[in-house]
Amino acid sequence: MNIAHLYHLLIGKTNAKHPAKLTFANIKGFLQSIYRKSQRLINISGFEFAQFKWEQVIWRRTRVKDLSPKCWKENICKICGCDVIDKTLEDRGCEGFCYTEMMQTEEEWKEYKTKNKIKLFI
Numbered sequence: 001m002n003i004a005h006l007y008h009l010l011i012g013k014t015n016a017k018h019p020a021k022l023t024f025a026n027i028k029g030f031l032q033s034i035y036r037k038s039q040r041l042i043n044i045s046g047f048e049f050a051q052f053k054w055e056q057v058i059w060r061r062t063r064v065k066d067l068s069p070k071c072w073k074e075n076i077c078k079i080c081g082c083d084v085i086d087k088t089l090e091d092r093g094c095e096g097f098c099y100t101e102m103m104q105t106e107e108e109w110k111e112y113k114t115k116n117k118i119k120l121f122i
Helices: 003-011 024-041 051-067 069-074 106-115
Strands: none
Touching (some): 051 069, 051 106
């Protein structure tokens, strides 16, 4: 997320339907996405981001691209105003119902993929 976009989001100058507010949950999500992005770039030993969670990130991004092409193209959620790429990295689901909350166990994710016929080619 670039600084100008973050500033506009914080002061409410956004076209989002329900702009994100400065709350503990939003701060946690923002920090979570930064941490997970850095983890992918530099492998921090001892705190590995599981492969099944990366699968969910890829699936989430595919869902946004398919269900909300405008959000994907502009990389800004039309509902909350957040950066789409960063938002897909955090645990919370999409406010626009593109994707669910991140599953915390591999078994839960496998069951969800089977039930919803999700096939990823990674």
